[in-house]
Amino acid sequence: MCQLCSERQSAGTKSFQVVPGRDCFVCEGTLDDIPKMAEAATRRLRPYEFKTFAVGVTLPEGVQEREDELRSMLRLKGYETVKSQIARLVAGRISEATHRRVDKANPDVSVLADFGRRETMASSKPVFYYGRYTKPPGVAQRRTLCDACRGRGCTECKWTGFKVVPSVEGGLRKKIGRLVGSEKMIFTWLGSEDEDSKVFPPGRPFVVEIKGPKKRRLVGKFRSRVGGGLVSVSSGRMLPSKPVRIPSFRFETRIRATAASRVPPEGISDLHARFHKTAVTFDRPGSRPAIKTVYRVRARARGRTLLIDAELDGGLPVKRFVNGELVSPSVSEVLKTEVSCRSFDICRVREIGAFRFAEITWDKEKN
Numbered sequence: 001m002c003q004l005c006s007e008r009q010s011a012g013t014k015s016f017q018v019v020p021g022r023d024c025f026v027c028e029g030t031l032d033d034i035p036k037m038a039e040a041a042t043r044r045l046r047p048y049e050f051k052t053f054a055v056g057v058t059l060p061e062g063v064q065e066r067e068d069e070l071r072s073m074l075r076l077k078g079y080e081t082v083k084s085q086i087a088r089l090v091a092g093r094i095s096e097a098t099h100r101r102v103d104k105a106n107p108d109v110s111v112l113a114d115f116g117r118r119e120t121m122a123s124s125k126p127v128f129y130y131g132r133y134t135k136p137p138g139v140a141q142r143r144t145l146c147d148a149c150r151g152r153g154c155t156e157c158k159w160t161g162f163k164v165v166p167s168v169e170g171g172l173r174k175k176i177g178r179l180v181g182s183e184k185m186i187f188t189w190l191g192s193e194d195e196d197s198k199v200f201p202p203g204r205p206f207v208v209e210i211k212g213p214k215k216r217r218l219v220g221k222f223r224s225r226v227g228g229g230l231v232s233v234s235s236g237r238m239l240p241s242k243p244v245r246i247p248s249f250r251f252e253t254r255i256r257a258t259a260a261s262r263v264p265p266e267g268i269s270d271l272h273a274r275f276h277k278t279a280v281t282f283d284r285p286g287s288r289p290a291i292k293t294v295y296r297v298r299a300r301a302r303g304r305t306l307l308i309d310a311e312l313d314g315g316l317p318v319k320r321f322v323n324g325e326l327v328s329p330s331v332s333e334v335l336k337t338e339v340s341c342r343s344f345d346i347c348r349v350r351e352i353g354a355f356r357f358a359e360i361t362w363d364k365e366k367n
């Protein structure tokens, strides 16, 4: 056996003849590759920012089997398996080169050294970022699938699979992608608005999970040019891990609406009186009705035109609250005339409750 392979066996009184690696019964020279593979793994980790790492090892066929055979034949217990010995030695060399420490349970990055194919692969633990965005009218919140190809990619969508229209999501993907070196992201939004809505500071909260990041930190404030306008992110911070509970929220909105007939001053006072911490029912199709609160409504009318400032619970659709479709009571219902929402802006979003986070786990399969 080679030096390293014989060191692994607790032979007691027995002793082994130490031979060059290529003549080793167990590894056939595999362990001679440790310095080269450790160097390759270190190079593979170079683009990544990390404090902790772990090493996984794949052995060439037969190595593990021959060690098992040897141990059962000679009744050896062994100090460690060949796999953990290699992983330990590779990790030691990486640690020396990068000054980072090993954390087998929850590493920032994980590197796989495949001694059979002489390849290395790196993956990193996802990071979670919280921020708030503001946007101008004419920018959608999410990207939507291309109508022509339904996401497969075609000339119409420039092979992205998504409609070529400006969106907050598209802008953030591009910008965050550049900052952290990965474009694999999953967004969670605290509510949504219309494409023609303006979102004012402090902005609407969102959380993004970034998979396979090279950098593990993201600035608290940045801007992204989207179409003709600017999407700004502020209040940004890294979250400690995956949030399992997202806060609920309420929001202030400014609504521009049109009534079917002129709204008299009594109508306005009815609105003010009717909506004051008032429970309204939203009959969600295919699901249980939701009870939401309308905290206050302040309205002005000029002829048939209405300007309404309202504070609503998250999840109550503004347009339905105005026109009364599936929502009761509504602005239409109180004014006893058909009112339709032309547009609405988001003036303030307030979170209620806190984030809750999952136990820190490392799921190699999903990365």
Ligand SMILES: [Zn+2]
Residues within 6 Å of the ligand: 001, 002, 003, 004, 005, 006, 021, 024, 025, 026, 027, 028, 029, 030, 031
């Ligand atoms: Zn060996």
Ligand SMILES: [Zn+2]
Residues within 6 Å of the ligand: 146, 147, 148, 149, 150, 151, 152, 153, 154, 155, 156, 157, 158, 159, 161, 162
């Ligand atoms: Zn397409």
